[in-house]
Amino acid sequence: MEFLPKKDFPVNPKDYKLYEEVGQGVSATVYRALCIPLNQTVAIKVLDLEKCRNDLDAIRREVQTMILLDHPNLLKAHCSFTAGSSLWIVTPYMASGSCLHIMKSAHPDGFEQPVIATLLYAVLKALAYLHCHGHIHRDVKAGNILVDTKGAVKLADFGVSASLFDTGHRQHTRKTFVGTPCWMAPEVMQQLHGYDFKADIWSFGITALELAHGHAPFSKYPPMKVLLMTLQNAPPGLDYERDKKFSKSFKEIVAACLVKDPKKRPTAEKLLNHRFFKHVHSKDLIAGSILNGLSPLGDRFRMLKEKEAEFFAQSESFYGDKDHLSQQEYIRGISAWNFDLDDLKRQAAIIQDDDGITIAENQDWSCKQNGGFGKSAGLTERDPINVHVDSFNCSRSIWKDSGLGEIEEIADLSPSVQGKKSSYFGVDLERIVPSSKTDHSPSVSGDEEGRQFSIWILLTEGFLKCSDHLEHHQKRDGSCSSYETASDDQGLQGRCSSTIPYSSPKDTPNDFTISSVIGTSASIIPALHYILQKNAMQKEETMRLIEIVDQITGNHTEITEAVARNKHLQMCTVSARERVLESRVISIRQRIDKLVEELRIQKTKNAELERRLSALADKK
Numbered sequence: 001m002e003f004l005p006k007k008d009f010p011v012n013p014k015d016y017k018l019y020e021e022v023g024q025g026v027s028a029t030v031y032r033a034l035c036i037p038l039n040q041t042v043a044i045k046v047l048d049l050e051k052c053r054n055d056l057d058a059i060r061r062e063v064q065t066m067i068l069l070d071h072p073n074l075l076k077a078h079c080s081f082t083a084g085s086s087l088w089i090v091t092p093y094m095a096s097g098s099c100l101h102i103m104k105s106a107h108p109d110g111f112e113q114p115v116i117a118t119l120l121y122a123v124l125k126a127l128a129y130l131h132c133h134g135h136i137h138r139d140v141k142a143g144n145i146l147v148d149t150k151g152a153v154k155l156a157d158f159g160v161s162a163s164l165f166d167t168g169h170r171q172h173t174r175k176t177f178v179g180t181p182c183w184m185a186p187e188v189m190q191q192l193h194g195y196d197f198k199a200d201i202w203s204f205g206i207t208a209l210e211l212a213h214g215h216a217p218f219s220k221y222p223p224m225k226v227l228l229m230t231l232q233n234a235p236p237g238l239d240y241e242r243d244k245k246f247s248k249s250f251k252e253i254v255a256a257c258l259v260k261d262p263k264k265r266p267t268a269e270k271l272l273n274h275r276f277f278k279h280v281h282s283k284d285l286i287a288g289s290i291l292n293g294l295s296p297l298g299d300r301f302r303m304l305k306e307k308e309a310e311f312f313a314q315s316e317s318f319y320g321d322k323d324h325l326s327q328q329e330y331i332r333g334i335s336a337w338n339f340d341l342d343d344l345k346r347q348a349a350i351i352q353d354d355d356g357i358t359i360a361e362n363q364d365w366s367c368k369q370n371g372g373f374g375k376s377a378g379l380t381e382r383d384p385i386n387v388h389v390d391s392f393n394c395s396r397s398i399w400k401d402s403g404l405g406e407i408e409e410i411a412d413l414s415p416s417v418q419g420k421k422s423s424y425f426g427v428d429l430e431r432i433v434p435s436s437k438t439d440h441s442p443s444v445s446g447d448e449e450g451r452q453f454s455i456w457i458l459l460t461e462g463f464l465k466c467s468d469h470l471e472h473h474q475k476r477d478g479s480c481s482s483y484e485t486a487s488d489d490q491g492l493q494g495r496c497s498s499t500i501p502y503s504s505p506k507d508t509p510n511d512f513t514i515s516s517v518i519g520t521s522a523s524i525i526p527a528l529h530y531i532l533q534k535n536a537m538q539k540e541e542t543m544r545l546i547e548i549v550d551q552i553t554g555n556h557t558e559i560t561e562a563v564a565r566n567k568h569l570q571m572c573t574v575s576a577r578e579r580v581l582e583s584r585v586i587s588i589r590q591r592i593d594k595l596v597e598e599l600r601i602q603k604t605k606n607a608e609l610e611r612r613l614s615a616l617a618d619k620k
């Protein structure tokens, strides 16, 4: 895993001398170091590959990206190489550390606006560059904005942690997803349709608030609460009263970024032209203000670590053993906090809805604002998304039948592919028009472990609920075919058929495949006949079984009464049929009798005629 450096940075650990620790992530520790042959101070991020053992290729790709991307506001990697079971990534040393560390050490209530504007402008330029090269940072936050002693600003950690831990130990189950909750965009939490670079714009807005207040909104709440608040509440923002010291343009830009609908957030490129950045200062402002009087990074880091250790020791009894590690990571602002949905469900069960969300940041002020981005920024778009804790019960998709032919997807928490449309087992659900006029039960539901679902498919003249027993073509690989939907955008003309992975037999009452054709009603008549037939047979069988059980147990239950009633009905039906047949038999008999009589008369006539003929012959 070695990448040749542009300059002559050696790729041998022996050529570096590690000094003190200056930062820590979940799987990485960052050291100040000396590159001996070049006599240059560098930072070395040491990643424990055993902790992120799953996808070395992804790490390799990300490091390569880190080396190839080249922008003054992005922390570039000089080179990388393995040392034992660790990966070393050599980067420029940013001696003042991260904005988070600077705030924690000397600016607990955040920075002044000119400093914030200067920092944010640098971050935005880095984001515009990343986005234009097809990258999403996914972890924009003050902890990843690094500053050197001259006030130069660089965005760090782009992509590496996200991809490392997407496949690494922190995402070890399907019910886990990663990210830093306070900075995470709602669409990343929901994972309905995947997410794109606009997720970075949300995180950028949260980072702006973090730099303004010294902490991210909701940071004092546990992760579960942060998720719920982000999804349910109006987006956070700067408050008119509390944030008087900040300009209108600052409030505007934050509001523009923190719009729940990602499509309505401006691009990084567009944000660069916002009037908030009209008076951006040079890096000297940073050097001459926030960096003044700061002790060396290593010392600050050590002190912060000690403080944190003290705090965690005190809080251990409060959080308990199991939650302790996650809570530590969370409080330290480390990325990729592990969201275990089972834990979340448990937490959700005890969280009251009204437990004191008093944050002024939640207030919707945007409608009072004008100028800046105007309509295109969607400043009045503040409707909270009503996603409930129940959504977590289902790790993929939960659907609700809103009646009248509409199904709304509520939440999908599965790890999803970026940019993908909502789909279920490879079937594009958006192409199905599900509905039921008589049944308002959930029409489509899913569960990773045991998927039971039924799909209502719109047919030409009504709705057919396709359930089990329709053409079952289970394949050897456990998938079933075929599900046909009208498709005009899948690169195929006309119909397109997709394969649905077979559901877990332990949860499905019957083997089943959904096979339906959206087309003429004639094409479903055989299927309807089949269902009818099968239904009648099952009914008979069930009644027979109930009778047997009834005989064995001697019980006379309501069911058996119903069976008896049913039997009586059946007998009535039978005798009615018999009567019809009987009458037919009688009428046939009568007709036979009549014919027999006619035959007898004819025979008599015939005999008479024969007798006369023979008499005549005798006379001759």
Ligand SMILES: Nc1ncnc2c1ncn2[C@@H]1O[C@H](COP(=O)(O)OP(=O)(O)OP(=O)(O)O)[C@@H](O)[C@H]1O
Residues within 6 Å of the ligand: 022, 023, 024, 025, 026, 027, 028, 029, 030, 043, 045, 075, 091, 092, 093, 094, 095, 097, 098, 101, 139, 143, 144, 146, 156, 157, 161, 333, 334, 335, 336
């Ligand atoms: N080049 C550098 N110069 C100085 N300090 C650095 C440098 N790189 C990282 N750090 C410090 O180390 C900390 C952790 O580094 P980094 O964010 O790269 O690790 P990580 O494991 O990805 O962490 P996280 O989980 O928070 O994203 C940073 O917050 C920063 O304070």
